[in-house]
Amino acid sequence: MNLETIVKKLGLEVRCAPENLKNNVTGGYTGDLLSDVIANSHEGYIWITRQVHQNIVAVASLKEHAGIILINSCEPTQETLEKARQEKIPIMVSSMPAFELTGKIYNLLGIKD
Amino acid sequence: MKITVSETENTLYRDSFEIEGGNFNKAGIVSTSIKSLLKQMGLAAEVVRKCAIVCYESEINVVSYARKGVVNLTVNAETVLIEVVDEGPGIPNIDLAMQQGYSTADQKIREMGFGAGMGLHNINSYSDAFDISSEVGKGARLLMTINIKQ
Amino acid sequence: MKLNDVKIILDAEVIVGEEHLGLEVKTAFGADLMSDVLAFAKAGSLLLTGLTNSQVIRTANILDIAAIILVRGKKPSTETINLAKELKIPLLTTKYILFETAGRLYAKGIVGCLEKVENNSVRN
Numbered sequence: 291m292n293l294e295t296i297v298k299k300l301g302l303e304v305r306c307a308p309e310n311l312k313n314n315v316t317g318g319y320t321g322d323l324l325s326d327v328i329a330n331s332h333e334g335y336i337w338i339t340r341q342v343h344q345n346i347v348a349v350a351s352l353k354e355h356a357g358i359i360l361i362n363s364c365e366p367t368q369e370t371l372e373k374a375r376q377e378k379i380p381i382m383v384s385s386m387p388a389f390e391l392t393g394k395i396y397n398l399l400g401i402k403d
Numbered sequence: 404m405k406i407t408v409s410e411t412e413n414t415l416y417r418d419s420f421e422i423e424g425g426n427f428n429k430a431g432i433v434s435t436s437i438k439s440l441l442k443q444m445g446l447a448a449e450v451v452r453k454c455a456i457v458c459y460e461s462e463i464n465v466v467s468y469a470r471k472g473v474v475n476l477t478v479n480a481e482t483v484l485i486e487v488v489d490e491g492p493g494i495p496n497i498d499l500a501m502q503q504g505y506s507t508a509d510q511k512i513r514e515m516g517f518g519a520g521m522g523l524h525n526i527n528s529y530s531d532a533f534d535i536s537s538e539v540g541k542g543a544r545l546l547m548t549i550n551i552k553q
Numbered sequence: 554m555k556l557n558d559v560k561i562i563l564d565a566e567v568i569v570g571e572e573h574l575g576l577e578v579k580t581a582f583g584a585d586l587m588s589d590v591l592a593f594a595k596a597g598s599l600l601l602t603g604l605t606n607s608q609v610i611r612t613a614n615i616l617d618i619a620a621i622i623l624v625r626g627k628k629p630s631t632e633t634i635n636l637a638k639e640l641k642i643p644l645l646t647t648k649y650i651l652f653e654t655a656g657r658l659y660a661k662g663i664v665g666c667l668e669k670v671e672n673n674s675v676r677n
Contacts, residue, residue, distance in 0.1 A: 320651040321625075322585035323516075326603050330625060330650055338652070340589060342504065362589070362670035367504075385669040387593060388583040389601065392652055393659020401656060428632065431611030435640070438615060448596070448617075455615045456591055463587075463608075516604040521588035528592070 291315050291399060293357050293380060296336065300394055302359060302382040305366055306374045313356040313380065315399065320392045324349055331355065338392055340364045347373040357381065361388045408477050408486050408546070416444065416478040422465045424491065427515065430466040433474050434459035437485075444478065449553055453529045454483050457547040460522045461487040467512050468492065469542060482531075485547045494537040501527065501535075554578060554662065556620055556643060559599065562657050563647040565622065568634060570643025578619050580666035583655050587612055594618060595666040601654050605629045610636040610644075618642065624651045 294311040297304060304311065316334030321327055322341050331337060333354040339346065340361050347370055350358050357380035360366060366374065366381050374381050384391050410417060418440075420433040438455035446454075458474060465472035469491025477484040494500045501523050508518025527533045532548035557574040560567060567574070582594040583601040587608060594600060596617035602609060605627050613621055620643035623629060628646060629637070637644040647654055 318652040318656075320583060320655060321603055322589075323514075323603055326585070326625060340584070340586065362593070385671060387665050387667055387670060388651075389581050389655045389659065389663075390665035392583065392655035393665070396652065396656025397660060401653075427606075427608070431608060431615070435611060435614055452596065452616070459611065459615045460588075460591060515606050515608055516585060516587040516602075517608070519586045519588040521586075521592060525588060525592050 293336065296395060296398060297382060299398060300384065300386075300391070302384050305381045305383060306371050307357075307378050307380040310357070310378050310380050315356045317401075318392065318395050318399065319355075320388050328353065336395065338388055338395070340388070342366050342370060344369040344373045346370060347377055347379055350374075350379050351377045355379070359384055359391065361386060361391055408475060408484050410477070411479065413479040413481070414477060415480065416440075416476070418476050420474045420476070422462055422469075422472040422474065422487075422489070424466060424468075424470040424472065424489070427466060430463055431459060434462050437474065437476055440476075441478070441483065446483070446551060447553065450483065450549055450551055453549050454485060454547075457526045457529050457549070458485050458487075460526045461485070461545050461547070463517060464522055465489045465491075467508065467517065472542075479551075481551055483549045483551065485549070487545045487547075488542065489544075490542045493539040493541055494535075494543050495539050497535055497537060556645075558661075559620075559622070559658065559663075560645060562661055563622065563645070563649060563654055565645040565647040568629060568644045568646060569637040570620065570641075570645075573620070573641075573643045576619055576643065579663065581655065581658055581663050582666050583651050585651075590616070593667055593670065598666040599658075599663070601651055601658075603627055603651065605633060607633045607636045609633070610640060610642055613642050614640045620645065622647055622654065624649060624654045 319331035469489035472489030506520030537543040
């Protein structure tokens with residue numbers, strides 16, 4: 291499934307790098323502790339977080355995430371947006387809290403028991 | 404640190420609780436005690452919850468940034484007043500400190516899950532009235548008022 | 554569902570609170586930042602988190618959280634365990650990451666304890 295499908299189905303607002311909504315999503319990672327994200331997430335994952343500072347772009351780039359979704363209507367900082375544009379990492383915003391958004395994406399990705 | 408909230412004929416309960424700066428093992432003990440007390444007094448769950456949250460956020464701030472502090476609890480017929488006074492570096496720019504996301508937390512604090520820069524904003528949101536003042540080099544004082552009738 | 558069902562769905566280990574597995578739970582909140590938990594988590598909810606320090610137990614007590622599920626296979630410190638016992642807060646751990654944990658619970662009918670956060674303001 292690509293990012294665009296997820297954006298459309300969940301009504302996410304795209305803040306930058308829309309050209310990369312074609313990125314394929316292989317899974318998801320929800321979390322705000324950067325060291326955990328670096329240790330446990332994988333290429334192609336969509337990263338769900340409320341961290342808005344520019345370090346999230348560095349992490350997403352390092353782990354080759356498909357994109358970042360900010361929850362609780364959190365907005366990326368200006369520096370974060372600029373960096374994300376440079377690194378071509380899509381950042382999206384959702385008014386949903388982490389649990390709800392994660393549940394919906396998990397279902398969309400069709401991950402079964 | 405003297406209590407600056409005065410006792411009136413409406414005062415039902417008063418007590419003070421000390422906070423040790425830098426001691427993350429004990430951080431939260433005061434808030435847990437105060438929550439228990441207010442619950443025993445029969446205050447509504449929503450009131451107890453708000454008091455507990457503002458107390459806890461303030462207590463964590465004192466532990467994170469000050470040398471020591473005190474929580475002065477006053478329960479009146481209509482309000483719960485939680486005054487937190489600390490001895491420490493104080494807050495140079497209160498407006499900045501109130502901004503969501505602004506934080507001076509160090510790595511140790513962040514690794515515990517704190518330091519997102521939301522504490523004062525949360526306190527303000529949960530209080531029915533909120534007053535904050537500070538003197539750089541001396542400390543800070545927060546006064547939260549929670550109405551007993553919500 | 555009961556806390557015991559949560560334990561089964563998440564293949565979780567109960568560290569504190571075997572006696573509370575009959576607790577009824579309907580909602581959950583996931584976060585790694587304490588201020589988010591303090592701002593948004595509701596009483597009676599499950600807390601899913603990667604934070605293992607004892608402050609997460611304090612926060613859970615302050616907010617009347619039903620139970621804490623530590624994710625990513627994390628193990629709590631002895632201090633954390635002792636405090637959970639003292640304050641009687643059920644503490645479980647699952648090897649699944651938060652994404653998987655939330656996904657599995659959501660698929661089985663647990664809902665978020667709040668629907669939306671507008672403009673990042675606290676909803677009482």
